[in-house]
Amino acid sequence: MIDRIVGARRGIEGNGHLADDANLIIDSGQLRTRASAWDAVQAARNIKRPHTLDVITRVFDRFQELHGDRGFRDDPAIVGGIAELQGRPVVIVGEQKGASTEENIQRNFGMPHPEGYRKAIRLYRLAEKFHLPVITLVDTPGAYPGPEGEERGQAEAIAKAIFTMTRLATPIIVVILGEGGSGGALALAIGDVVLALENAIYSVISPEGSAAILWRSPTEAERAANAMRLAGPDLLDLGVVDALIPEPAGGAHTDHEETAKAIKIALVAQLAKLERAATSDLLSARYERFRGFGTLAEPGAAAAPPAAEPWWRKFPLMRRRP
Amino acid sequence: MIDRIVGARRGIEGNGHLADDANLIIDSGQLRTRASAWDAVQAARNIKRPHTLDVITRVFDRFQELHGDRGFRDDPAIVGGIAELQGRPVVIVGEQKGASTEENIQRNFGMPHPEGYRKAIRLYRLAEKFHLPVITLVDTPGAYPGPEGEERGQAEAIAKAIFTMTRLATPIIVVILGEGGSGGALALAIGDVVLALENAIYSVISPEGSAAILWRSPTEAERAANAMRLAGPDLLDLGVVDALIPEPAGGAHTDHEETAKAIKIALVAQLAKLERAATSDLLSARYERFRGFGTLAEPGAAAAPPAAEPWWRKFPLMRRRP
Amino acid sequence: MPFGRKPKEFPDHLWTKCPTCGEMLFNKQLVRNLNVCSKCEHHFRLGARPRIEQLVDKGSFVEQDSSLVSGDPLRFVDSKPYPERIAAAQAKSGEKDAAIAGTAAIGGNPVELVVMDFEFMGGSMGSVVGEKITRAAERALAERRALVIVSASGGARMQEGTIALMQMGKIVSALARLDEAGIPYVSVITDPTTGGVLASYASLGDLIVAEPGALIRFSGERVTSGTVGEKLPVGFGRSEFLLEKGFLDQIVSRAQLKERIAFFLGSFRAASQDVRWGL
Amino acid sequence: MPFGRKPKEFPDHLWTKCPTCGEMLFNKQLVRNLNVCSKCEHHFRLGARPRIEQLVDKGSFVEQDSSLVSGDPLRFVDSKPYPERIAAAQAKSGEKDAAIAGTAAIGGNPVELVVMDFEFMGGSMGSVVGEKITRAAERALAERRALVIVSASGGARMQEGTIALMQMGKIVSALARLDEAGIPYVSVITDPTTGGVLASYASLGDLIVAEPGALIRFSGERVTSGTVGEKLPVGFGRSEFLLEKGFLDQIVSRAQLKERIAFFLGSFRAASQDVRWGL
Ligand SMILES: [Zn+2]
Numbered sequence A, B: 001m002i003d004r005i006v007g008a009r010r011g012i013e014g015n016g017h018l019a020d021d022a023n024l025i026i027d028s029g030q031l032r033t034r035a036s037a038w039d040a041v042q043a044a045r046n047i048k049r050p051h052t053l054d055v056i057t058r059v060f061d062r063f064q065e066l067h068g069d070r071g072f073r074d075d076p077a078i079v080g081g082i083a084e085l086q087g088r089p090v091v092i093v094g095e096q097k098g099a100s101t102e103e104n105i106q107r108n109f110g111m112p113h114p115e116g117y118r119k120a121i122r123l124y125r126l127a128e129k130f131h132l133p134v135i136t137l138v139d140t141p142g143a144y145p146g147p148e149g150e151e152r153g154q155a156e157a158i159a160k161a162i163f164t165m166t167r168l169a170t171p172i173i174v175v176i177l178g179e180g181g182s183g184g185a186l187a188l189a190i191g192d193v194v195l196a197l198e199n200a201i202y203s204v205i206s207p208e209g210s211a212a213i214l215w216r217s218p219t220e221a222e223r224a225a226n227a228m229r230l231a232g233p234d235l236l237d238l239g240v241v242d243a244l245i246p247e248p249a250g251g252a253h254t255d256h257e258e259t260a261k262a263i264k265i266a267l268v269a270q271l272a273k274l275e276r277a278a279t280s281d282l283l284s285a286r287y288e289r290f291r292g293f294g295t296l297a298e299p300g301a302a303a304a305p306p307a308a309e310p311w312w313r314k315f316p317l318m319r320r321r322p
Numbered sequence C, D: 001m002p003f004g005r006k007p008k009e010f011p012d013h014l015w016t017k018c019p020t021c022g023e024m025l026f027n028k029q030l031v032r033n034l035n036v037c038s039k040c041e042h043h044f045r046l047g048a049r050p051r052i053e054q055l056v057d058k059g060s061f062v063e064q065d066s067s068l069v070s071g072d073p074l075r076f077v078d079s080k081p082y083p084e085r086i087a088a089a090q091a092k093s094g095e096k097d098a099a100i101a102g103t104a105a106i107g108g109n110p111v112e113l114v115v116m117d118f119e120f121m122g123g124s125m126g127s128v129v130g131e132k133i134t135r136a137a138e139r140a141l142a143e144r145r146a147l148v149i150v151s152a153s154g155g156a157r158m159q160e161g162t163i164a165l166m167q168m169g170k171i172v173s174a175l176a177r178l179d180e181a182g183i184p185y186v187s188v189i190t191d192p193t194t195g196g197v198l199a200s201y202a203s204l205g206d207l208i209v210a211e212p213g214a215l216i217r218f219s220g221e222r223v224t225s226g227t228v229g230e231k232l233p234v235g236f237g238r239s240e241f242l243l244e245k246g247f248l249d250q251i252v253s254r255a256q257l258k259e260r261i262a263f264f265l266g267s268f269r270a271a272s273q274d275v276r277w278g279l
């Protein structure tokens, strides 16, 4: 009988790969207050929230944006490039929302087209070739659902992006900044460590979409948001994210500098640990991280298999220091 | 002092990889008559000439066409798929002209768009993954030069196709059926053995294009054709093709069955030899085949380097039988 | 009954009207014709059990992981609790969840086969579908057998929230290992296949084939047209459209599907000089 | 003379009119400004020697393969024989052919560098260009140094016929080996780069950057618009158009080019944990 409630993370004791000194929240019990799911939705969507380029300019040095998918178009909803994180060159790929209506139109409200995901794939491969770690910044309501996206293979592009990340032979750190909208987020969110800002959300469908389908009423979005357990602390409980990055008291939108500082501390600490792992260990731990997800019972199974060792124990160098 | 007139082939003595029993012409001296370049241009463009699908249906069994580039469109100017050559599964990729005006419009006169070359790349990779030999059939006036092609990266697609073929870890046999139009042909024409039908042509620019630029008059096309040495026997003399496949007396268009029979004999014989080579030998010989092209003098070079051993000698199993 | 469980919608003494050509089809005949209209070739949806019977060599199918059932990670309640929905779907279908997996042979080629069933909660992908496919891919890797997945799904199962989303990462991770090992994976797309299923394993086959007229879209029709406020052209997001747009290798009619898959797998197998997979 | 050989078109006591903004530019100033209009940033074409001087660390350039000269594989004659054309171009330019190759350092990064010169027979690619680039790539592989190619070319050299075409296969073969070895190759595209050069090495950089306003097309303007009988939009086939269409990583102004390349190469080098290349 297997009953994996969540496979990836089991609370504070095991998260040896998550640094103490990064001030991360690795158990929802650490939170003084637990915002409602709906508050998190509002915070994650706040137009003043730090978006990908806000974070890049504050966390990294010498950012050079790299453009294009080499096939159709440079998608402004995804930005990527090379920069330095405390002197260490890295590849960054992030979804970019606007801070104004005008910028949002230009950025398609952070909803990438297929060519955006194909640009991401190109940059993932570039990183792999030159052993650059990948840091992704997730912030999208979802992949663009319009007919141009369908025509050019939105689903194919997302699938290939996920596929590429699962076996990419270089460390990947994912940070969910704001909205993690379904497959459009997952195309940037397969990593060795998956972090989220405290008020970020991550869900299989938007609360509005869920409400329309399950409650047959878009006004039930708040109820749907709660039911879907899409807020940071829920994601932590579910093991979908490994840790939360604390936001300033009033929320990330009140202080971009402070938010960036917390992100930087977390990235530096995680990267230092991941870089010590051999690539083969990295890839097998990444496999097991995602392999573990699922809530199942298998009544007929002959005997209970021994409890699997948590995947992160395979990183000998990443254990919590005594 | 280096003076490589042509690197790839040096006449009958060395072409041990080209089977006697395939009835191939490996020296232009074997030809009873040598058609003029302009006659070859006319023959290569004859609308009744056997085109790629005519050849596929007659030479191969159980052809299953595979479609699409997985990104933009299925280009009808390139057909590809899996078929059997005397029971041996192979991947075929060919450029497809029409046998009527209507079909030519549908096939864009055999001028591929970028997505056509991207389909070709996908099929090359499929072949490599499953150790299927690749057989390409070249027949194009050139890659489509219109603005849609430019917008979607005609040059990028051709470059990537060439790139993919140079290191593809499976045997590749190229057959130039009719027109080998410049880069648009080369994207299908990097192989371990490059064959051409007797009246095929292969050139860096069309005779008309060359006449317009160099003679400033498109009516000088015949003169340009002669000057460019683009006909089968010239290509053989230059080493650009390794052997010619003989056409029926009146030309390939007079007898598709006979033409296909000659192609089949050649392919079966070449494939049997190439398949015996280790992949690493195949790749290094392919490298040297193209590495050798160039007509150069290097007056200041310290000493004459020893004459390089012909690349095909590296295939121990491909020597001419005594 | 030629294909195991008889589809509820076609009681065999009644007639069914073809939605494409309007022909009245006698159900017994329709089922005998693989649920395909004998006049216009309209492909009606097909349940997982009859699908398996049509695809595999007679008697070769050995079901795997049949007892897996879903938990309730979110303790999800909309108009009723998720466990009640599952129980209802199980009672109605006689199946445990939306996919059936097993080991089989197709035209003599050993395969791991997973077939989805749209009748079970819209073929939605949750933990059970994710686990069955992942295990099938892992078996394919271990035994060096080809993998064949027949998709029919509305996408990820909302009631499992991000745990359903994570199934995409889990399945694709296993497929990527299969790819690296050079083991073939053929994706068969049937009506309808949308959302997270299309945006993961259904789009990752070495070869991707679809049945004629299948709806194949990332976004549902409502979402797609609602977002841009325009009418979509006829046939948008159907198999024929995707073929033209370059996303399908072939459209294969149901009657030819088994033979075609067997040809592809046979070609890949015969060509494997160093016998990296299969026997 | 800041950049070696003085471009013929800018005698230093005269003025040149900027074709973009109409400004009259004093040649001495123009050359000092890297052949860039000081008012509108119009990038005038630049010869290979001054380009090298601008790009490399002072004194680091060691030319390679400088004596290579072309043969005449086709015994080609149009209005005059090909060898006479070459001789004329050599006399006019003082160079042997349309590319200069050498070993150098860019911001401290050791590189193999090849720079094309459009003034020599339209920068056309024949056996000499093909051989110089191939040797540079082979040196880069052997010495594990990065490769940088600055393109400016009308395409393959017609006078060498299919032998010129084969240079594409030859060069790309060498680049593919470099790629497999994980050694960086940066392609710099300048005005104009078209035809077989664009359809081979210029499009294959790990990173591809272009100068502003450069004409970058597979087909020449005449061919492109003639074929379809329509007027092309302004800016079609220029750097800015290609950036939007996804084919360039960046557009980099001439003044920043050296520093930018150095940053990229430095990033790749620093990241190489197992020191697969570079020093
Ligand atoms: Zn019908």
Ligand SMILES: [Zn+2]
Binding pocket: D018, D019, D020, D021, D022, D023, D037, D038, D039, D040, D041, D042
């Ligand atoms: Zn100006």
